[in-house]
Amino acid sequence: MTHARRAAKFLLDEARTDWHDASLWHVRSKRDGSISGIPEWESLRQLGSDIKDNVLSNLDAYLEEFEERATANGVIVHWATDAEEHNRIVxxxxxxxxxxxxxxxxxxxxxxxxxxxxxxxxxxxxxxxxLGERIIQLRSEPPSHIVMPAIHLKKEEIGALFHEKLGTEPGASDPQYLTEAARQHLREKFLAARAAITGVNFAIAETGGIVVCTNEGNADMGVHLAPVQIHCMGIEKIIPRAEHLGVFTRLLARSATGQPVTIYTSHHHRPKPGGEMHVVIVDNGRTTQLGREDFRNSLKCIRCGACMNTCPIYRRSGGHSYDYTIPGPIGSILSPGIDLKKHGDLAFASTLCGSCSDVCPVKIDIHEQLYKWRQIVSAEGHLGAAKRLPLLGAGTVLRHDTLYNFVGQAARTALRLAPRAAVYHRFNAWGESRELPEIPRESFKQWYARTQNPPA
Structure with missing residues (x-):
């Protein structure tokens, strides 16, 4: 099923679609308000982008430096080529x-x-x-957003879920009550677990330490209670020095949720007394992406989700419509590199408005990469007939001046004479909420020739 069909399914619930759209735009607005008080914001973005450029150009050296420093601190470092090896190591x-x-x-x-x-x-x-991850885990579904994994659900749905799974009061939907129920439920899990796994927001080559940014404190509780801690990181999470961390922590929270900083910014440099600390460094296609000149910048991503919060397509189609771990604009430039045939259509899930690139805290040229992926999808023969045939026809018309003039004149005449039902119908989605402008009597070329070169 294509993104367009999955999005159409999401759009059937118009009230949910409007609510989802408004919720994400609210987060985008908080981001705008948060950065308005930072006069050096654009300089911070540029600095973050420059640091990431340096990382991508020296990735091997920084990873080796990280391993050396981490090992010296008593950390056990593992390397995984792909997802299968990562899972086996853990x-x-x-x-x-x-x-x-x-x-x-x-x-x-x-x-x-x-x-x-x-x-x-x-x-x-x-x-x-x-909390969000536990909700979707109980529902047996993937996250729909990388920062707010359950943003597609309403509190009433979560209340019904908790009643079924956790035994809360039927019909309860108060967020504080539901959060407390989840807290009590998870406390037992924390106390019983003998190992804790976290992601990694940043890994510092200079110190061999890793940094985990959260708002709930659950990562800290898991790591502190369990004797074995495992941190899983993609190779692109490395930054050169500790002094660079402040740049990214200022960028991350503001871009993600509009906060000045995440509630918990936890540093892990060595195992706790009597415990073990493992770091699993994973490639899983990242070096291949690094070798693609047009797309290597996608590896700068710090997983803030800002591009999703601003994207008019994501906001009204939902994260599950992307059928990929990372949805939204950033996912749409990462996923074709994993499987072009399966995910190539995501390059077209965009208006190319550039809003995603405008809000990206490390200045990834997302909309430009989406356009480049479209060219590759077409060149590799993965366009569906609904796109391929109209583009073939348009290419033929645009290459021949006489044919272009004839088709333009025919279209203008037909649109003026055709009854309204022939233009506005259920097969023309564009016309469901838009009116065509008044049809001109002549083309721009004709107008220009007439007004700029009047007869003597």
Whole structure:
């Protein structure tokens, strides 16, 4: 099923679509308000982008430096080529310690690798402890947003879910009551777990430390209570020095939710006394993306979700319509590199308005990459007939001046003479809420020739 068809399914619930759109635009507006008090905001964006450029150009050296420093701190560093190897490594650590239940904080990398499903097939109980992640885990569905994974759900739906799964009062929808119920439910899981898994927001080459940014404190509680801590990171999460961290923490929270900084910015440099600390560094297609000159900038992403909050397509189609771990504009330039045939249509899930690039805190040229992916999809023969045939016809018309003039004149005449029902009907979605402008009697070329070169 294409993105367009999945989006159409989401749009059937008009009230939910409007609510989803408004909720995300509210977050985008908070971002705008937050940066309005930072006069150096654009300089921060440029600095963040420049640091990431440096990282991508020296990625091998920084990763090796990180491994050396982390190992010296007593951290056990693992390298995974792909998702399968990542999952095997994590399971191997758990097996070594006889762990059959874990707590996990939000990690898009582990979602990408399918870690939950893999561990559960191996007999390991996995409990996501981020509130939004726990909600969607109880619903057996993937996240629809990288920062707000349950943004597509209303509090009444969550109340019904908690009544079914956690035994809360029927009909309860008060957020404070539901949050307290989740807190009590998760507290038992934290106390029983013998290992904790987190994602990684930033890894510092200079110190060998990793930084995890959260708003709920669940990642800290899991790591502090469990004797074994495992941090899973993509190779692009590295930054050179500790002094660079302040640039990204200022950019991240403001871009994501409009906060000055995340509530918890936790630094992990070495295992706790009597415990073990593991870092699993994962490629999973990232070096391939790094080698694509037109698309390497996508690896600058710090997973703030700002491009999703501003995108008019994402806001009105929902994250699940993208059928990829990372939805929205950033996902639409990452996913074709994973599977062009399966995800190539996502390059067309955009108006190319450029709003995503405008809000990106590290200045990724998202809309330009979407346009470039469209060219590749077309060149590789993955366009559907509904796009391929009209484009073929348009290309033929635009290449021949005489044919172009004839088609333009024919279209203007037909639109003037055709009855309204022939233009505005159920097959013309464009006309459902728009009126065509008044049809001109002549083309621009004819007008220009007439007004600029009047007869003597």
């Amino acid at each position: 399971h191997g650590i758990l097996q070594h310690h006889g762990v059959d239940r874990i707590v996990k904080s939000k990690s898009m990398l582990t979602e990408e690798c399918g870690l939950n499903d893999y561990l559960e097939t191996q007999g390991v109980e996995v409990v996501d402890t981020d």
